[in-house]
Amino acid sequence: MTVTAGTPAPPAVRPYESYVYAYPHKTAYRPLEDRPSLRALWAAEPKDALSLYLHIPFCEVRCGFCNLFTRIGAPEELTTRYLDALERQADSVRDALGDEQPVRFAAAAFGGGTPTFLTAGELERLCDTAEKRMGADLGAVPLSVETSPATATADRLAVLADRGTTRISIGVQSFVDEEARAAVRPQRRADVEAALGRIRDARIPVLNIDLIYGIDGQTERSWLASLDAALAWRPEELYLYPLYVRPLTGLHRLGPAVTGPEARALEDAAWDEQRLRLYAVGRDHLLSHGYEQVSMRMFRRADAPREQEGPEDYACQTDGMIGLGCGARSYTSALHYSFDYAVEMREIRSIIDRFTATEDFSRAEVGRYVDADEARRRHLLQSLLQAAGLPVADYRARFGTDPGADFPAELAGFAARGWLDASAPDGLLRLSPSGLAHSDALGPALFSPGVRAAMAAYERK
Template sequence: MSDLTTPRPYRSYVYAYPHKTAYRPLPDPAPSLSALWRDEPKDALSLYAHIPFCEVRCGFCNLFTRIGAPDELTTRYLDALDRQATTVREALGDAAPVRFATAAFGGGTPTFLTADELSRLCDIAEKRMGVDLRAVPLSVETSPATATADRLAVLSERGATRLSIGVQSFVEAEARAAVRPQRRADVESALGRIRDTGVPVLNIDLIYGIDGQTERSWRSSLDAALTWRPEELYLYPLYVRPLTGLGRISPADRERADREWDERRLRLYRYGRDHLLAHGYEQVSMRMFRRTDAAPLGPDDYACQTDGMIGLGCGARSYTSALHYSFDYAVDMREIRSIIDAYTESEDFSRVEVGRWVDAEEARRRHLLQSLLQAEGMPVAGYEERFGSSPFADFPAELARFEALGWLDADAPAGLLRLSPEGLAYSDGLGPELFSPDVRAAMAAYEPK
């Protein structure tokens, strides 16, 4: 390879492909849900319900969420969610078995809802969609301010198996720097309430790269989290996005500042990774670490590379084998409010208006990307069985480049394509290297709003 320039380690947070900024309004006539799902396998679906409300908008946040919910907005939102769920379940039909293998409530902050509203959300999942929440893994996101005993009791009773809390930092000065004001005592109290529920998996989210953060303060947060022996820990790099709170105050000399910031974030990532590995955790991906002695949750046969996703709510994505779709996307608060209001007023959810078609080449890219970014790697035989070709023949330039950069594990067992520790560290630089030219062009043409 002639170009061995190492990409920046933090180019883009890659968690789904194609990215939502590559979605576009679909031409008329908009495809119907029933036609899209008619011939899809539906025996291992995933359900995701999106609740787009938070008590505060963090300075780093570019999620589809708004602060507060005036004028009974949560009631109207759940009414719309109920209508959407009814329409979606009818579109799935009963010609073939419909079964959900996993479920998640995210946002936003699902526990922004009251305890009664959380009960209603669970009812929608069970009575409208047919998900047996007590029989499948159910993950729910929460925050220190909203992890109240009554809300957590509902989630525990309705079958939650994983509660994920966004702490970000146990150091109060760092939380303020990230525009996430919170008291350490309140965080600890929330963690205590979560542990009291007996829900088997506690996940704590932490962020590195905050202004003023050092190895010493980073270790302080890591050790504070480890005190609770969470079954999972996610270590997220801080990103500054356009139209977010921190994005508006980014320095003028962006390029120089970004290079320095990259070096600092990479240093903190390695420190955090090594600290967790030394304290009984295994690395699952660049971000996710799991306690080695944590009990398994039981069978989970959903595979993100191949199985379908049903998204409910105006910020959720849905995936069929041929189309990824959602509602409109925005980061600016005024635009988000407008989209949420339009969603709550909608009566007809039978057609898809925004999305991106996924052809055979894009399916190959997605499979490789989502498999390779996991620490366990990708069995080459599984790829060959699904696509009838080799990843080395389909992506010769990309994989040769990764190998030359030292990102592939030369000691991986035969037949396993796996990232090296350095490759995992560069996941957010490696992932975008696998984006197709068409998706890159669509993302570049997207105008933030």
Template sequence: MTTAQLTSPYQHYVYAYPHKTAYRPLSGRPALRSLWAAQDKSALALYLHIPFCEVRCGFCNLFTRIGAPDGLTGAYLDALERQAVAVREALGEDGPVRFATAAFGGGTPTFLTAPELERLCDIAERRMGADLRAVPLSVESSPATATADRLAVLAERGTTRLSLGVQSFVDSEARAAVRPQRRADVESALARIRDTAIPVLNIDLIYGIDGQTERSWLASLDAALAWRPEELYLYPLYVRPLTGLDRHRAAADGPDPAWDAQRLSLYRAGRDHLLAHGYGQQSMRMFRRADAPPQGADDYACQSDGMIGLGCGARSYTSGLHYSFDYAVGMHEIRGIIDDYVATSDFARAEVGYAVDAHEARRRHLLQSLLQAEGLPVADYRARFGTAPLDDFGPELGRMADRGWLTQADPARLRLTAEGLAHSDAVGPDLFSPAVRAAMAAYERK
């Protein structure tokens, strides 16, 4: 990692480790039954991925396509059901199989019609055995697709959290982010959501948009706060390769100090604004209202439990292997992967993944715990791995402490300082292993 990279607070959003760009085709395509045979399946996370959106935002590098030809969503759900049957069979009957949390993501799950959302819930419940009304269920949505009939289905089927991608309440900023929407439509969607029985509303906002100022940023925050959302996510804008914004920007070599400074300033202004309005900081991005009902693990923090992902953009985690399907950002390649998924009849084997050895498991646990505001209890780490974090990662933790990013106040808990949280997107990459970093660097973008 170069000195220039280390000084940039915006290197990589680490929502999961290792990143899918480190995954490679798996030799021998191991059978799912063998992968899950010795796993603890009593508290699994379930994730269903819907790779469709009505529009693709300029900053988006998610695995999704714009629109769907006639019949494609139905064919996709057919494939999702075939996969669910195969995966549930692979989990076996030799011990309890229980899902502790569930989520529908994408893409935009509410791109599906209300009857298709009913079917999606049926797949989770009848094919996988998840009790959606008994566990936290989070669903992602957009203003245009948060219609009354779709929301009614989600509320009736047990959704506890609805996450709405707004990004900005300022129409000119939304256009600058290549997200065509009008504030009036956003407000209408929020009103419909609040009319449902879904207890937790999350609003996603983005800072660092071209033309955005601290004044307009705080105006967006205040517009969101008017709805008293239980949660708010504040995302720094990234311009990633092969996205819409990337195609329209001038060539850049390395970090942009002026843009870094702007985003960091807006982050601090937004953080302080939310703290002053009764929200607690859960991570760099996540803020929760003090009286909000608790949800499942924050920020995909699956350090201890396994995860089952269904859909062509989902990933699954066992203790020794993370696996998924192929990954792409370019629209042509994504469409090809979706078409291949829809045509698949045999879902009994893992196709693409990354083996997580004992050292990577330690690294992942430290990384994903440290990026949460509450940090990592040292005793929990020792109980799981038989060593202390400083024994395993002394140099990396020492660098963070030297920069003022790691607090030494509580010897029983490793925790980032306020400045460390602000630099989470530099802290995370600094903890990547050399092997993961090399695999990510060698990935051929498509």
């Protein structure tokens, strides 16, 4: 795609508008008046390559930047009641999938929260739910599990390794203790290193380490120190996340460092510049150490085993996703659905309590229907945010049209900003290095007017 000479420069945009890990976002979901039955929703869906996601909404602490659906601690046997409800939900969902055609799971993941908040015995029970109730063969498919330094204990890791875990992802964020405290993440580097040693001892094939850039006081030198500390463990994957301060999180409650619109604008611009600079430093450092870039955030060691073919950074967001747990999403081709969503701790506790008291999981309660236009947007967005880009022939085969014809204004805008790779082979729509760096501005630019309006009308809780 080309831009003619004399095209006026597009207006400036902030590079960090929103991290797009799912589309439409949960804040666009609403209570479903028809409460469709799961059996009807899944009746015509392909079931030979489903993904399974089990959500555990508990953490030992809540980091200052976190807006995930999770609560601190689990008093009064709450984990037992939660796993009881998860089993009831699994039975209901598996019944809804039916046996008219083969049901097969091609991938599985445990997320949260922190799944390893559960004890070793509870993790065994969680695996049994996936295998004995849902029918997923955890030893035969990729299984990814999230953990934290405090909960990556030897007994828990032994269970996960025994049950077929192929990838463990640990949120470190920073190896510099002062930066961890600035992000309201209480941890010591010594504890992080000990946890990483236990993970490597467990011999789980793929280790992913999450790091964050843009923390208050972070410099290029301290960022490189964290990167080198992570590289010392030769992780198969690294995710580099820009820091966000989202509403209702701990960092947001601390308030802005400055007041007044002009001062805030200057501070925001300086923070954007810091994050862009640290992103480039991190990207170049990893590329020079034998890693390949998969997306803006994901980097894989070039000799690391591949869990699956095709897009991986967003692979869990494809159609055919079965989510179990009160923070999990499920995706059919026509409807994305889940339970209610919140960030504020009191609201999260209330939703978890309602989930554990639920007996009938046979209907979808909250969600958003996905029409043909939204399906096109989602496919373009998810594919374009991958470093490999979007083969136009794949898009044409699925939808019968071309992305350039469906989204001319959006793609022309990206080209005008230099976000599209003009050197990409014919038939491949791919981001330039600048485009990848601006993924968090590019992704939201593809949101439909309807999704934007629903997200804007969402009442935060």
